[in-house]
Amino acid sequence: MQTKYPSESVTTLTDLVLPGETNPLNNLFGGELLARMDRAASITARRHSRRICVTASVNHVAFNRAIPLGSVVTVESKVSRTFNTSMEIFIDVWIEDRESGVKNKANEAIYTFVAVDETGRPVQVAPIEPQTELEKERFEAALRRKQLSLVLAGKMMPSEATELKALFS
């Protein structure tokens, strides 16, 4: 399969925070942000694989900054690494300052998607070649995160998680 670059499937969604999407503190609901991130990441996975893609796991979410009502929120998702049938997708969330237009990082998340055929069976995806320093950094650490996710899901024995063991040796 032909190798692809992260820039070929990057997805950017920009939208407002409306009153029906906030908590009693008038900040964006965590669940609403998760849904926006899932939508962006699923488009990225689909663009990379040109297949039906399902969310296999949400590996990490950090709600570092509250996002107030009326904010302009940009969700950007990129493939950080592919394996056989799965893709790790990194999602960065930015809030745009109304006056300056400057975007400040608010949150980030890491999702795993799996490409499947029409019957839901996992199928192989194209390899990815990171280009920028950040893409290379995320690529390098992705196998460790995959093993951690599989161990937590009970799908891998801790003794088989070579990348995790290497952290402590």
Ligand SMILES: CC(=O)SCCNC(=O)CCNC(=O)[C@H](O)C(C)(C)COP(=O)(O)OP(=O)(O)OC[C@H]1O[C@@H](n2cnc3c(N)ncnc32)[C@H](O)[C@@H]1OP(=O)(O)O
């Ligand atoms: C866009 C949406 O929101 S879709 C709706 C929400 N998602 C769903 O409904 C998905 C439901 N789940 C499923 O269909 C299945 O569990 C699947 C397709 C995700 C995985 O199917 P499995 O039978 O477990 O397949 P299998 O064991 O071959 O795993 C497939 C790949 O997923 C990876 N995987 C499975 N679970 C995890 C996990 N918890 N964390 C990381 N990777 C995982 C496997 O390591 C494998 O990767 P690889 O082929 O790249 O090495």
